[in-house]
Amino acid sequence: MNKEEIIALLNTTDEQSLFKKADAVRHQYVGDEVYLRALIEFSNICRNDCFYCGIRKSNPNLKRYRMSEDEIINAAQSAADMGFKTIVLQSGEDLHFNTLRMCRIIEQIKKLDVALTLSIGERTYDEYKAFRESGADRYLMRIETTDQNLYAKLHPHMSWQHRHECLLMIKELGYELGSGIMVGLPNQSIESIADDLLYLQALGIDMAGIGPFIPHPDTPLKNEKGGTLSLALRTMAVMRLLMKDINIPATTAMESLHPKGRLMALQAGANVVMPNVNTTEYKKLYELYPNKICVNEEPVQCKTCIGIKIQSIGRKIGLGYGGHNGKLPK
Numbered sequence: 001m002n003k004e005e006i007i008a009l010l011n012t013t014d015e016q017s018l019f020k021k022a023d024a025v026r027h028q029y030v031g032d033e034v035y036l037r038a039l040i041e042f043s044n045i046c047r048n049d050c051f052y053c054g055i056r057k058s059n060p061n062l063k064r065y066r067m068s069e070d071e072i073i074n075a076a077q078s079a080a081d082m083g084f085k086t087i088v089l090q091s092g093e094d095l096h097f098n099t100l101r102m103c104r105i106i107e108q109i110k111k112l113d114v115a116l117t118l119s120i121g122e123r124t125y126d127e128y129k130a131f132r133e134s135g136a137d138r139y140l141m142r143i144e145t146t147d148q149n150l151y152a153k154l155h156p157h158m159s160w161q162h163r164h165e166c167l168l169m170i171k172e173l174g175y176e177l178g179s180g181i182m183v184g185l186p187n188q189s190i191e192s193i194a195d196d197l198l199y200l201q202a203l204g205i206d207m208a209g210i211g212p213f214i215p216h217p218d219t220p221l222k223n224e225k226g227g228t229l230s231l232a233l234r235t236m237a238v239m240r241l242l243m244k245d246i247n248i249p250a251t252t253a254m255e256s257l258h259p260k261g262r263l264m265a266l267q268a269g270a271n272v273v274m275p276n277v278n279t280t281e282y283k284k285l286y287e288l289y290p291n292k293i294c295v296n297e298e299p300v301q302c303k304t305c306i307g308i309k310i311q312s313i314g315r316k317i318g319l320g321y322g323g324h325n326g327k328l329p330k
Helices: 003-010 015-030 069-081 099-112 125-134 148-154 160-172 190-203 229-242 252-257 261-266 299-312
Strands: 033-036 038-043 086-091 115-119 138-140 176-183 207-212
Touching: 003 190, 003 229, 015 229, 033 299, 038 069, 069 086, 069 099, 086 099, 086 138, 099 115, 099 125, 115 176, 125 160, 138 207, 148 160, 160 176, 176 190, 176 229, 190 229, 207 229, 207 252, 229 252, 229 261, 252 261, 261 299
Parallel strands: 038 086, 086 115, 115 138, 138 176, 176 207
Antiparallel strands: none
16 A cells, blocks of 8 residues: 555545454454463653653652562563463663663563563663563564654654664564554644554564553643544554554553443454553553553453453454564464
8 A cells, every 4th residue: 555545544434444354354364363462561660751651750740660570570470370471561761670680580581481572662782682682572662653853842852763773673683573653643644644654564563553642631742632542443454454464452542542442453453452460559650641441450350351352252362472474483
């Protein structure tokens, strides 16, 4: 598809036809299994000040936390005991977790026979290399937008070019590469979203996360209009048509906008869900956006709940690592 065709689909008034087409492509290329990734949000301390993010460093109203190495490893052990085959370690850009600490954590978690995804932001080439050599399999870092002027307005003291270069480093080092975008940002056009999707295609990603912008009350964008579930789903569906066999998560933010948001995403091209396996104490404090779902549920409850939902639409939980293009065993 070229840019004009993508724009036409993003603007379609016949959403259901688009969703059915994306669902059919998903069925043909990645099957009916839904892969569960156990998400451990281990620190809400961040050096960055992104205007849309609830854990930005300038938010004075947030209680900060940082899990210990033992807490992180124990959470991963519990997730593996529950049957998760992928662990996702996510945090703000907290440089307390330096190369030595992260490598110790990675090496311990890899003993659990799981795939390991890191989502800890911008690091140096040497750090990415050390994490990879310690056993990390995947790295997730969203570009958020390819409109460099918009990126600069939303990310003070950060560089779009540097983020792009980080993604190239990660890909070069042989990680499964995940990236993605936020849709519905202030002053973001449909044309810009089309450029974003073409960028992700050209980058050759293995996973794409598409999430709606949800204004947080403790950020500079608190009074802006949020993105819609409809546009997020259309964008995700077009992503599936563009890159037929990649992994696409049904993002938690979608369910914050609609009680069936993740199920709707799974029926419009998605094939991955990332249940949060933190304790309720930490879940409530990792508030990237307001009205986050499942913050009062324990990990076993979350896994059981999403499993029932997945089965309710005729899908099944994948039992393997869910790798893309043979990079990890299926």
